[in-house]
Amino acid sequence: HTSTDRNLMRAFGELGRQRDKLGMSDAMIDKTAYIYRKALGKGLVRGRSTSAILAAAIYISCREMGAVRSLKDIGEITDVKRKVISRSYRILIQQLEMIMPVIDPIKCIAKIANKAKLSEKSKRMAIDTMKDLINTEASAGKRPMGLAATILYLSCLRNDEAVTQKDIAEASGVTEVTIRNRIKDLKSRNTSSAIRDRLFP
Numbered sequence: 001h002t003s004t005d006r007n008l009m010r011a012f013g014e015l016g017r018q019r020d021k022l023g024m025s026d027a028m029i030d031k032t033a034y035i036y037r038k039a040l041g042k043g044l045v046r047g048r049s050t051s052a053i054l055a056a057a058i059y060i061s062c063r064e065m066g067a068v069r070s071l072k073d074i075g076e077i078t079d080v081k082r083k084v085i086s087r088s089y090r091i092l093i094q095q096l097e098m099i100m101p102v103i104d105p106i107k108c109i110a111k112i113a114n115k116a117k118l119s120e121k122s123k124r125m126a127i128d129t130m131k132d133l134i135n136t137e138a139s140a141g142k143r144p145m146g147l148a149a150t151i152l153y154l155s156c157l158r159n160d161e162a163v164t165q166k167d168i169a170e171a172s173g174v175t176e177v178t179i180r181n182r183i184k185d186l187k188s189r190n191t192s193s194a195i196r197d198r199l200f201p
Contacts, residue, residue: 004040011036011054014078021077022058022069031061038096048088055080056088063100068111070145072173105130108148108172116171118152119161126155129198136192142182146174150182154199 012033019029035057039045045053055078062069071089075082093100106127113123129151149172156163165176185191186199 007040007045007050008037011040011050014051014054015058018058018077022062022074024058024062024067025065028058028061028065028067031064032057035060035092035096039092042095044091044095048091049080049084051078051080052084052088053092054078055085056092059085059089060092060098060100063103066101066104066107068103068107070173103144105134105144105148108145109152112145112149112152112168112172116152116163116167118156118163119159122152122155122159122161125159125198126152129155129195132192132195136195142185143174143178145172146178146182148172149174150179150186151199153179154183154186158199158201 015029015032015036018024024032032054036054039053039057055074058078059069059071059074062074071082071085074080075085078085092098109123109126109130112118113126126148130148133147133151149168152172153163153165153168156168165179169176169179187196
């Protein structure tokens with residue numbers, strides 16, 4: 001076996017162990033393997049951790065196939081630090097000239113709500129609010145997961161649902177500081193008064 005063969009065998013062995021933990025379909029596995037092979041062929045793995053490049057390839061394939069998996073989710077399962085995956089992700093995107101689809105913030109709300117076991121009422125209110133924000137373009141330039149977490153947290157408050165910023169932050173993989181900053185943004189003049197009235201009693 002050449003060193004390339006050995007690297008592929010090691011990487012795909014890791015991928016096989018992680019597929020069930022991440023709930024990856026065959027198509028997602030194939031996509032990840034394809035991205036990893038391209039990275040290996042371009043010499044992007046040399047001098048870098050196989051696990052980090054593989055984790056970044058998993059993140060890219062999840063994004064491309066519309067599956068909501070945060071860097072934190074993938075980091076916890078692959079045992080690679082979030083910052084390292086993020087750096088490897090940027091390298092792959094740049095060097096392989098890939099264009100990433102935008103993450104759907106509605107899917108982010110559903111994912112966080114399910115993970116934090118929130119009520120259907122708060123989830124529905126958050127989804128309706130997010131649709132309004134998207135329509136008014138108030139969501140432009142904001143990271144979808146952070147915005148989704150914030151809208152969900154505010155919807156829970158409106159519905160007197162007992163949940164903390166920490167609970168939502170852990171379920172979404174964003175920080176409590178991110179949620180607090182997004183709350184300040186939503187209170188600003190740029191957000192329509194109808195949306196502000198709904199979120200801030």
